[in-house]
Amino acid sequence: MQDAQVVMTVRRPSDSVSVIDIEGEITSFVEETLNQAHAEAGEGAVKAVVLNFEGLDYMNSGGIGLLVTMLIRANRQGQKLAAFGLNEHYRQIFGLTRLDEAIGIYDDEQQALGSV
């Protein structure tokens, strides 16, 4: 199995919102890292998790699948999922895979935090 080529850092801008900063690749090999980051982000009374994709430099279809399962998990826990920092290419992929209908996409962190 390949190593996860990604670093995910969890921040807590407020008691009810967490941000996961993603630096690197989203592929099927990052499942454990993503699950750990989501678990950490969801601790306490968190109502929304915001994904920061500014540092994303590669994503394949396996990675998109992980985002879907993460979204379902977040919904089950009563959390909203939002994203920002996607460049035009990755916005198009979210459109192609229709993930943009379920995850709020915003231009920047301020907008994303203001929406959740």
Added chain:
Amino acid sequence: MEEQERPPEKKAPRDAANWAGRVDKLHVSGVSPEALNLNVEGRRVLSPLQGFGQMWQKTYRVRLPRSVATPEVVISTWKERYGEFWPKGNRFYAPLTGIRPGEVGVINATQGPMRLSTGVLVIYSDDTSFTFMTPEGHPFAGWITFSAHQEGEDLTIAQAQLLLRPGDPIYEMGFKMFGSRTEDKMWQHTLTALASALGAPGEVETEIVCVDRRRQWSQFGTLRHNAIFRTTLGAPVRGIRRLARPRR
């Protein structure tokens, strides 16, 4: 003359060539004329988030000696001979240009008295994986990712992973009664045939996880696109039309 400073050029993302562009509605071109091409043209693709039934992740994998095939060889063989590995009664009509991002393939299948004409959009393709996404009316909404990777020094793992929701209430019922088992048999057969084509015996491991137990009643209306009904019930009408057509 003073040289003006140019803004840095934006580099295309590394995966840019691997993804299909945005596709609002499917268009079939370049498939064999013998394919029954129904329920694809003009349809939208669906992710697992848009289907009706419970969401499942089904993974089928086979271990191959690396001496037999590298991940790249597994995937190039799979892409080139995709339809050959399917069980009898199922036909996959690949586009003439092959399995490439943005291309649409047509599927014809028969199961007892039921007939199905549907298709898939290739949304992603690289040297070690490719992914299909299904259109409205397909038995399930979602995608299938075919991939291969190296494990340790000696093994190559070939894998098909489905992330899906049955597309409408009828498919959901059928999925519970027999569809899920049929799906398992189909992909187990496919992986065994792939391993055999590569010259290795293949014991298929199957892993099934229910990702979301909820049904999406808001998607009830997708029933009108049901491709099995439209293909099976439309067969007599198509037959009469063929007979009524003036002969040249």
